[in-house]
Amino acid sequence: xxxxxxxxxxxxxxxxxxxxSLMIQLKKRSDSKKGVRIMxxxxxxxDTRHEKPLHWIKSVLGIGYLSRRNDGxxxxxxxxxxxxxxxxxxxLPFIRFKKKQAEILLDSVKLIKSNKDKKSLKKLVxxxxxxxxxxxxxxxxxxxxxxLSLLGLTP
Amino acid sequence: xxxxxxxxxxxxxxxxxxxxSLMIQLKKRSDSKKGVRIMxxxxxxxDTRHEKPLHWIKSVLGIGYLSRRNDGxxxxxxxxxxxxxxxxxxxLPFIRFKKKQAEILLDSVKLIKSNKDKKSLKKLVxxxxxxxxxxxxxxxxxxxxxxLSLLGLTP
Numbered sequence: 001x002x003x004x005x006x007x008x009x010x011x012x013x014x015x016x017x018x019x020x021s022l023m024i025q026l027k028k029r030s031d032s033k034k035g036v037r038i039m040x041x042x043x044x045x046x047d048t049r050h051e052k053p054l055h056w057i058k059s060v061l062g063i064g065y066l067s068r069r070n071d072g073x074x075x076x077x078x079x080x081x082x083x084x085x086x087x088x089x090x091x092l093p094f095i096r097f098k099k100k101q102a103e104i105l106l107d108s109v110k111l112i113k114s115n116k117d118k119k120s121l122k123k124l125v126x127x128x129x130x131x132x133x134x135x136x137x138x139x140x141x142x143x144x145x146x147x148l149s150l151l152g153l154t155p
Numbered sequence: 156x157x158x159x160x161x162x163x164x165x166x167x168x169x170x171x172x173x174x175x176s177l178m179i180q181l182k183k184r185s186d187s188k189k190g191v192r193i194m195x196x197x198x199x200x201x202d203t204r205h206e207k208p209l210h211w212i213k214s215v216l217g218i219g220y221l222s223r224r225n226d227g228x229x230x231x232x233x234x235x236x237x238x239x240x241x242x243x244x245x246x247l248p249f250i251r252f253k254k255k256q257a258e259i260l261l262d263s264v265k266l267i268k269s270n271k272d273k274k275s276l277k278k279l280v281x282x283x284x285x286x287x288x289x290x291x292x293x294x295x296x297x298x299x300x301x302x303l304s305l306l307g308l309t310p
Contacts, residue, residue: 015169
């Protein structure tokens with residue numbers, strides 16, 4: 001774990017508000033009970049020619065997977081329940097414009113870590129829909145009924 | 156002038172490193188002795204649908220001109236010798252990846268504020284070329300000889 005001063009965290013929060021995203025996604029897979037994996041992601045983007053900030057953010061946060069996309073962009077992705085919870089808790093006081101997404105994401109991680117019953121999963125679906133509404137509309141979004149059926153729940 | 160805490164400045168520096176640019180430009184105009192205006196600019200960009208951070212940055216810095224472009228992007232521009240010098244001086248300790256541009260820009264403002272003789276203008280041209288090399292290569296760049304001739308100097 002790198003050191004995290006207040007100004008480092010504020011800097012990273014500024015970078016995130018400008019060039020980042022907070023996501024909750026359901027990914028189909030075969031090795032999970034319900035065939036679905038719940039993914040919480042903090043992501044930072046930058047032009048690959050200027051990806052240095054992403055390396056620095058990775059070293060300060062002490063975690064993350066850095067990759068180069070085909071379109072000239074680089075991404076730093078942070079996944080994992082505990083890691084996302086831990087980092088978002090640190091960043092939250094400094095995030096200004098993605099605060100609502102951050103709060104929904106934190107809320108959802110805590111919810112799912114403690115309980116995966118029907119009620120919690122339904123609440124998770126509502127959170128996914130809410131966070132999608134806050135985010136840019138560039139990615140393909142799953143509808144609420146799609147999300148529910150992925151989790152084996154009926155609307 | 157808004158209040159500028161360390162964490163506000165670190166946040167803005169993070170935003171600038173991700174989504175901003177630092178520029179020195181020569182603009183032709185008729186009402187100037189040499190027909191040329193030297194422009195120093197700090198610029199922040201954001202998707203117009205998410206331009207709130209730009210309003211906040213403007214209010215913290217206490218200055219800037221916010222405009223909406225035709226391509227769905229909004230810009231916050233800060234111009235003016237004193238304003239750019241003042242703000243960059245505050246931001247410099249927190250800027251991590253545009254530090255070289257920031258130093259060149261600060262250096263150039265100080266230079267031009269104190270002296271506009273031939274030697275200073277030649278140094279300015281070198282600084283413009285240096286800062287252009289650091290920045291993204293998306294805009295049309297002026298060559299060194301173009302810059303010198305704009306200022307009425309011979310290469």
